[in-house]
Amino acid sequence: MASTDRRQRERTAQRDLIVASARALAAQEGWDTVTTRRLATEIEYSQPVIYKHFxxxxxxxxxxxxxxxxxxxxxxxxxxxxxxxxxxxxxxxxxxxxxxxxxxxxxxxxxxxxxxxxxxxxxxxxxxxxxxxxxxxxxxxxxxxxxxxxxxxxxxxxxxxxxxxxxxxxxxxxxxxxxxxxxxxxxxx
The missing domain is CATH 1.10.357.10 (Tetracycline Repressor, domain 2)
Structure with missing residues (x-):
């Protein structure tokens, strides 16, 4: 059960980081610059990780x-x-x-x-x-x-x-x- 909770916390943390990074990038450079490729580079995740959440x-x-x-x-x-x-x-x-x-x-x-x-x-x-x-x-x-x-x-x-x-x-x-x-x-x- 503890490993399931930990995985869920990690998944939530990943999702929160993706959302926060999208917000920050949009605030700095505009929504046109927000792409999954750019986000993946910014947060050092692969694009499939982003698509796992969204x-x-x-x-x-x-x-x-x-x-x-x-x-x-x-x-x-x-x-x-x-x-x-x-x-x-x-x-x-x-x-x-x-x-x-x-x-x-x-x-x-x-x-x-x-x-x-x-x-x-x-x-x-x-x-x-x-x-x-x-x-x-x-x-x-x-x-x-x-x-x-x-x-x-x-x-x-x-x-x-x-x-x-x-x-x-x-x-x-x-x-x-x-x-x-x-x-x-x-x-x-």
Whole structure:
């Protein structure tokens, strides 16, 4: 039994190293540089070891994205924990944008690159639903007779759009905070 536990720990450690290396490489050089061949060289494993853990590069990106969703949910939860009412929407909105700006390659894995992850489905992983739950909790406080899910979706879409337009250099950089405040104020009515 002990050797089985040890093998499982080693397998988990290998998987974690592959995911961490993919994240680091993407953060340093972009997702286009992340290949199984490059990862194998970086971590000194053979490509078959990587494929033992991940059926494809897309599956590896999905694992990275799941980590990102968990981290984003934690950041949103922490921000929302000290706020109430309309203030909750603003702090969650700022936390979302700040997190996305600080983690561009991770954000890409979550929202730009193709994955098999599905939102709003029975098989939606908790890492995805937890972040959405934080957006929904923030908008529930201001919903009144409006549907808090619709408000959460609008908030999410607006923030995502702001993040991508800002990253693309299409918005005035000095006005990021004001834009987030405007979105929160519009939702609060």
């Amino acid at each position: 059926a494809s590069l897309d599956a590896l990106v999905e694992a990275v994205a799941l980590e990102g969703f968990a981290e984003l949910a934690a950041a949103l939860h922490q921000a929302r924990a000290g706020a109430a009412g309309a203030g909750a929407v603003a702090v969650v909105a700022h936390a979302y944008v700040d997190w996305a700006v600080a983690n561009p390659s991770l954000y890409d894995a979550m929202f730009i690159r193709a994955t098999g992850l599905h939102f709003g489905a029975e098989e939606t992983p908790p890492e995805l639903t937890d972040g959405y739950a934080e957006l929904r909790a923030a908008t529930t406080a201001i919903a009144g007779d409006r549907d808090p899910d619709v408000l959460a979706e609008v908030l999410w879409a607006a923030l995502h759009g702001l993040v991508l337009l800002d990253r693309g250099g299409r918005l005035r950089p000095a006005h990021r905070r004001a834009r987030v405040e405007a979105v929160a104020a519009l939702l609060a009515g």
